[in-house]
Amino acid sequence: AGDFTGGRKAPRVVVLGAGIAGLTTAYELAKAGYQCRILEAKPRPGGRNWTVRSGTEERELGGGTQRAEFSAGQYLNAGPARIAQHMVTLDYCRELGVPIEPFANQNGDAYVHLDQVGAPLRHRTVKADAHGYVSELLAKAVDRDALDKELTAEDRERLLAFLGDFGAIGKRADDWAYRGGPRRGYRVPPGAAGVTGEPYGPLPSLSEYLARGTGRYLSFEVDYDQAMMMFQPVGGMDRIVRAFVDRVGERRISYGSVVREIRDRAAGVEVRYTDARGRERVERADFCVAALPPHVLARTAHNLGSAVQSALRTPAPLAVGKLGLEYRRRWWEEDHRIYGGITETDLPLTHVWYPSHGFHSERGVLVGYYHYRQDALDFGKLAPRERIARAVALGERIHGPAHREELASGFAVAWHRIPHIEGGWIEWPENSVAAYDLLNEPAGRVYFAGDWLTHYIGWQAGAIGSARRTVSLLHERSVRA
Numbered sequence: 001a002g003d004f005t006g007g008r009k010a011p012r013v014v015v016l017g018a019g020i021a022g023l024t025t026a027y028e029l030a031k032a033g034y035q036c037r038i039l040e041a042k043p044r045p046g047g048r049n050w051t052v053r054s055g056t057e058e059r060e061l062g063g064g065t066q067r068a069e070f071s072a073g074q075y076l077n078a079g080p081a082r083i084a085q086h087m088v089t090l091d092y093c094r095e096l097g098v099p100i101e102p103f104a105n106q107n108g109d110a111y112v113h114l115d116q117v118g119a120p121l122r123h124r125t126v127k128a129d130a131h132g133y134v135s136e137l138l139a140k141a142v143d144r145d146a147l148d149k150e151l152t153a154e155d156r157e158r159l160l161a162f163l164g165d166f167g168a169i170g171k172r173a174d175d176w177a178y179r180g181g182p183r184r185g186y187r188v189p190p191g192a193a194g195v196t197g198e199p200y201g202p203l204p205s206l207s208e209y210l211a212r213g214t215g216r217y218l219s220f221e222v223d224y225d226q227a228m229m230m231f232q233p234v235g236g237m238d239r240i241v242r243a244f245v246d247r248v249g250e251r252r253i254s255y256g257s258v259v260r261e262i263r264d265r266a267a268g269v270e271v272r273y274t275d276a277r278g279r280e281r282v283e284r285a286d287f288c289v290a291a292l293p294p295h296v297l298a299r300t301a302h303n304l305g306s307a308v309q310s311a312l313r314t315p316a317p318l319a320v321g322k323l324g325l326e327y328r329r330r331w332w333e334e335d336h337r338i339y340g341g342i343t344e345t346d347l348p349l350t351h352v353w354y355p356s357h358g359f360h361s362e363r364g365v366l367v368g369y370y371h372y373r374q375d376a377l378d379f380g381k382l383a384p385r386e387r388i389a390r391a392v393a394l395g396e397r398i399h400g401p402a403h404r405e406e407l408a409s410g411f412a413v414a415w416h417r418i419p420h421i422e423g424g425w426i427e428w429p430e431n432s433v434a435a436y437d438l439l440n441e442p443a444g445r446v447y448f449a450g451d452w453l454t455h456y457i458g459w460q461a462g463a464i465g466s467a468r469r470t471v472s473l474l475h476e477r478s479v480r481a
């Protein structure tokens with residue numbers, strides 16, 4: 001099969017890491033007829049594509065072992081959890097037969113919770129006020145002829161008409177005021193007969209609104225990689241991993257295999273590793289694709305030279321934490337009328353996610369926090385049980401007692417403390433183009449692959465894109481040889 005017929009021997013490739021980059025590499029190479037073997041340090045495939053379910057166990061660096069006690073069917077996508085429509089990840093879902101469902105990345109009824117304000121605000125309220133006040137100010141500026149250099153007489157009229165709709169402001173020269181309105185939402189919704197509805201109040205003044213600094217919560221939903229519609233695999237993100245592993249063949253993956261040394265030789269590569277039983281072994285192949293995090297590769301012995309070594313040391317891993325909380329009751333739906341989406345907060349929780357599936361069922365897993373950097377480091381230092389207790393105490397400020405009282409169990413992942421991964425994703429410092437470019441080319445017979453070698457860091461689409469490019473480079477070279 002594949003491209004190696006008529007007596008040509010298919011090259012052997014050793015792939016380091018069974019994360020999404022490594023799995024894509026092995027999958028695509030196998031299609032073309034290559035002989036692949038994957039060495040994976042962890043006892044499971046997927047890397048950061050990791051779905052925590054009942055019985056999932058993990059021992060963190062410098063910490064104890066956590067065991068998930070979620071009930072049947074409940075899970076946390078601890079790593080990737082959302083896929084945008086343009087992402088190549090969806091093409092693999094289609095090709096691999098992984099069913100998908102909508103992921104609610106935006107919800108006007110979810111909250112923006114600022115500790116100084118106290119009561120949570122609905123996202124729609126914060127947005128309505130932004131549109132309203134910005135429109136009011138702009139209409140006034142136009143009306144006072146402050147923008148005559150920028151606008152023709154026609155533009156002026158059209159802009160004022162636009163702002164009337166966009167901001168729901170007054171539409172007369174003597175009254176451009178924003179006074180709130182239905183877009184802000186209701187405390188008591190409009191209804192039958194004389195029930196006109198009671199709007200959320202009070203409307204903050206422009207000055208109060210600006211002081212809250214909520215603008216940053218409104219930009220997310222228009223980001224290229226975050227705008228709705230978004231998707232998730234039905235049943236957990238690791239359905240993608242499962243499908244890849246089934247196609248690649250479980251027997252081609254050696255788990256518990258920790259790479260110790262990579263040697264590039266004139267006629268092939270040698271990878272020395274410790275297997276699951278602690279035995280030293282050597283894997284020989286024609287090529288190697290190292291699909292490991294750069295900071296892990298940087299402490300693996302190799303003969304690829306000092307330029308490669310200093311390049312591998314350049315990207316900086318980022319601390320990231322994600323907490324799954326299973327509840328006995330879907331109180332966010334019943335009590336708050338929030339069905340999926342994300343609450344943003346200035347509490348150290350940062351993002352709180354409501355599940356996008358299982359609506360109206362008995363239980364559900366909430367993402368109790370998804371945070372980065374200092375917040376992730378602070379929580380990561382605590383024992384998992386304390387992380388949960390602290391997160392629940394903070395969540396109570398947003399949602400009230402149910403956030404604590406209805407809790408069944410939790411599983412708190414500190415990515416920077418997960419062995420063999422040690423970070424949520426990486427950041428390239430300024431002026432690291434040379435290092436980036438160097439690692440995007442093979443070092444002899446050794447290729448690198450991963451989201452960290454793309455302009456799509458922290459996405460499976462990056463890992464897949466990098467793997468596909470690496471496979472193309474490698475294939476062009478071996479069919480030429």
Ligand code: PHE
Pocket residue numbers: 082457458459
């Ligand atoms: N893809 C991850 C997420 O959606 C991490 C990420 C966040 C990457 C923002 C880029 C930008 O949360």
